[in-house]
């Protein structure tokens with residue numbers, strides 16, 4: 290790092306974050322009004338040359354719409370007529386069914402411990418009462434300070450409140466051709482001091498007004514803010530941590546300062562020593578996509594397995610929900626969240642407050658995952674109880690006091706563990722072993 294490289298703080302990830310394990314991401318914005326992208330089922334891919342013209346992320350609508358011949362361009366024209374711009378949609382956004390308290394009570398009931406809504410996505414539309422632009426939900430459309438309402442509702446529901454911010458892309462104040470490749474993603478973006486100041490001032494407004502427990506920046510931050518000086522990122526971090534001592538940031542700022550690392554639609558292979566977060570939508574998009582149906586969404590059992598696997602690997606799961614433009618929540622998405630919440634409510638000690646064991650799973654054999662409670666109790670989580678009994682690994686044989694939730698477990702001399710009939714319908718069954 291050159292001599293003008295600023296000094297960044299070195300801070301541990303706070304325990305509240307590591308104990309929380311499960312958060313809800315909320316991608317809601319102007320893009321939710323159109324709410325369309327080419328739907329994609331799990332495992333389906335498109336050739337790399339179509340990656341951007343057929344982008345599955347509906348929140349990329351403003352970019353995809355500008356790619357000539359894209360399905361989104363056709364959808365836009367047929368839905369809104371030739372000559373209607375993306376930004377014209379701001380005045381069509383009424384959010385008439387938006388219920389911040391209802392959202393947050395639902396997320397808390399589904400076992401989330403923190404929530405991260407989008408304050409500004411790549412389209413540049415701000416969801417808070419900002420002095421930096423008139424392109425906001427206070428000046429246009431809903432005419433509501435969405436972020437303020439969500440912050441109040443989240444904390445009333447007992448949730449930690451974080452904010453997503455698009456630090457690299459703001460298509461409202463940039464004038465590039467549409468992004469059509471990964472190369473464009475890094476060249477069609479502003480890095481100039483004026484933009485760096487714009488981003489600094491926007492995030493400072495959010496920090497000072499709402500003291501977010503998480504600052505979730507996306508993609509990168511303007512390069513000119515990465516040297517020492519006014520409106521620098523180092524100054525912004527210092528201000529943030531002064532106001533929010535238990536605050537935590539992610540790893541997408543493009544500087545040698547991070548809190549938790551992020552994996553988007555991906556997982557870690559093993560158990561990293563550092564705190565990390567797996568994030569994904571319930572379908573293939575973060576923003577609402579009206580073209581998605583039940584068959585495009587992860588199913589509830591897979592969701593439980595995703596959470597358990599992530600936690601066993603020292604991660605958190607930040608699971609996204611995509612409200613419609615009117616503020617209602619897609620029923621199929623809510624159903625999956627509730628199913629996950631039911632499992633979590635029955636097995637809280639298998640997840641919350643745990644830390645990884647020395648291995649997260651078995652290399653071969655029954656699909657087991659391990660987590661350790663603060664008192665040293667080992668949770669042996671069977672991911673597929675319907676397929677019946679499994680064998681305890683050798684290093685767990687003979688440990689006394691094995692228990693299922695309600696009763697002692699039956700373990701044969703060869704380690705065979707009989708899964709009680711009553712547990713075989715669950716997405717996962719939890720056997721506990723007292724500290725050895």
Ligand SMILES: CC(=O)NC[C@H]1N[C@@H](C)[C@@H](O)[C@@H](O)[C@@H]1O
Nearest residue numbers: 316346348349507508553568575
């Ligand atoms: C890996 C990466 O930079 N992803 C950017 C991606 N992040 C998602 C959480 C959504 O907000 C996408 O719209 C965004 O482009």
